[in-house]
Amino acid sequence: xxxxxxxxxxxxxxxxxxxxxxxxxxxxxxxxxxxxxxxxxxxxxxxxxxxxxxxxxxxxxxxxxxxxxxxxxxxxxxxxxxxxxxxxxxxxxxxxxxxxxxxxxxxxxxxxxxxxxxxxxxxxxxxxxxxxxxxxxxxxxxxxxxxxxxxxxxxxxxxxxxxxxxxxxxxxxxxxxx
Numbered sequence: 554x555x556x557x558x559x560x561x562x563x564x565x566x567x568x569x570x571x572x573x574x575x576x577x578x579x580x581x582x583x584x585x586x587x588x589x590x591x592x593x594x595x596x597x598x599x600x601x602x603x604x605x606x607x608x609x610x611x612x613x614x615x616x617x618x619x620x621x622x623x624x625x626x627x628x629x630x631x632x633x634x635x636x637x638x639x640x641x642x643x644x645x646x647x648x649x650x651x652x653x654x655x656x657x658x659x660x661x662x663x664x665x666x667x668x669x670x671x672x673x674x675x676x677x678x679x680x681x682x683x684x685x686x687x688x689x690x691x692x693x694x695x696x697x698x699x700x701x702x703x704x705x706x707x708x709x710x711x712x713x714x715x716x717x718x719x720x721x722x723x724x725x726x727x728x729x730x731x
Contacts, residue, residue, distance in 0.1 A: 636711070638710040638711070639693060639710070642671075643664070645688070645695065646662055646664055647661070647662065648661050651675065651678060651727065651729055652728045652730075653680065653682055653726075654680065654720075654725040654726070654727070656679055658677035659675065659678075660673065660674070660675050660676075660678070660682075660685065660729060661674055667687040668698075669689060669702065671689065673685060681721070681722055682727070684699040684700060684705065685699060686698065686700035687700070687702070693710065694707050694708065694709050694718070695707070695708040695709075695729075704721045706718055706720045706727050708728075708729060715729070716729040716730075
């Protein structure tokens with residue numbers, strides 16, 4: 554026991570001797586001082602009245618009408634719903650290519666029941682569609698939902714094997730095709 558105590562003391566003394574180094578005592582930082590920056594010229598500030606945005610309708614696009622309950626562009630949805638083709642749920646089953654906000658990914662739809670809809674999922678999607686877990690057909694629209702049953706998107710059949718609509722939260726366009 555006495556031998557291990559003396560060995561331990563020796564090891565501790567060697568380790569502590571490394572902390573008492575005088576390597577940095579010779580460094581003189583008094584000669585290294587930052588130089589002051591020169592002032593930069595600033596352009597004069599202009600004052601004036603901005604034009605009323607409500608009077609110049611050509612300058613700004615018309616504000617979309619958004620349904621606060623759904624967070625969707627109801628004008629675009631109304632136009633898509635009016636021109637929508639009939640949907641058969643069985644024809645939706647299978648793999649789809651998705652374009653959402655310019656990004657592409659894959660979606661798979663099944664007829665397996667999940668809550669009030671059918672099970673579905675995405676691969677390689679980002680944003681809102683990452684959470685897609687189910688879908689259902691309601692009239693002439695396809696509703697995509699997350700795993701909790703919250704609406705993610707509404708789509709309408711615009712052509713054979715093509716559906717177009719918008720994402721619920723962001724209002725970005727989304728389309729399915731195959």
